[in-house]
Amino acid sequence: MRLLTHNFLQSNVRGTVDGYPLKIEGTNIVVENSSMDSNLVRKVLPKLNYPALVAAINDIRNEEGEEDNNNNISESVLKALHFFLFDVHVIEGCLICPGTDRRFPIKDGIPNMILHEDEV
């Protein structure tokens, strides 16, 4: 699962007021290089939730990352964003709904978001 996907994922378990962002508990994280496409990153940019991305990166690193809001986006920033959005894969771990603490396990890079009929 890429962090890009994580940035869009939201939990809709019954009883959550705000199921976003999901907390990541990664046990196996892999970096796969992919070709950089700055146009693609630019396109994705307006849809991103920046605080959620920072939180996700922090979850993965388990340390505080520097928080900076750059308005003028340079190539290097795009590169860094691309690395985090497209190259970092969470292979094994857990997603945790912030509202209800419902855990969604990740296996083989595929998060299991299945909800039972009574959970919706």
Added chain:
Amino acid sequence: MSRPELTGHASNFYNEREARKYNSSSRMINVQREITLRAIELLLLPPDEASLVLDIGCGSGLSGEVLEEHGHVWVGCDVSRDMLQVAHERMEKSYKMKGDDDKTEAEIARMKYDDDDDSDDDDNNVCSTGDLMHHDMGTGLPFRPATFDACVSISALQWLCYSNSSAQIPKRRLIRFFSSLYSILKKSARAAVLISECATAVGFGGGIVVDYPNSAKAKKHYLVLSCDRVGGRGQVPGMTAAGAVADQKQSQVQVGKQRQEKDGRKARPIRKKKGVKTKEWIVHKKETQRKKGKEVRPDTKYTARRRPRKF
């Protein structure tokens, strides 16, 4: 088996065996490809630009592969873990293959020119642009509002029309699905999926496009939904294929009626099982029980005779 939807849950039908079969059938691959290509055409995505596409019911990632070829980034979700596993393996394989290819290319490039390493790292290899997720679309899509540029769903939505347990109410599941789909799509995004009363109830505009309406086999129904309610981009692209007549109806079709249309024939009425509790059946049952060595009352003239009516 003509209608696998009736046999149970999708994740039960698409088990490991079925998933492998699905993925190795060249006919299936071709059909999926063709439909996906047409769906992409119907989506009216801006050309030469990568879009973020949601693939609902991605299965083994056949449609995702086509999306990838068109340069789109996709997120697939499916209810069958085995199908996803196949998709995952395939993506992994193509990643490794492409990775090796590019490595050798990069090495050759390095041998030829003494370029800086940075550029090499940049276009080192092409990884699959897809991402997978295990999810049941009937419980609503778990995404933030207004994230996806488009959505495709190839032969998956019919599963929503059937309930596999008493807790699953098809209508509710359809509403849940379409309302979440409406919210996660960007304004002026399009969804090409195959059903429709519920869709208009939650605010989609659009209609059904029928390709090859006169052919029983090649006939395909596309439900094209667009998020702009005014229907600005109303025209249907590509009446190019020979014999393809696109016929756009306004979506006031009921779900039940639609099912009939999709088959191209009327749905069969549910028939009562014949021959239950007749004399023949009872005698036969007693005989088999006797053979099993069970204690059974002897056959008399009263066997299977109807009781007199009570006052």
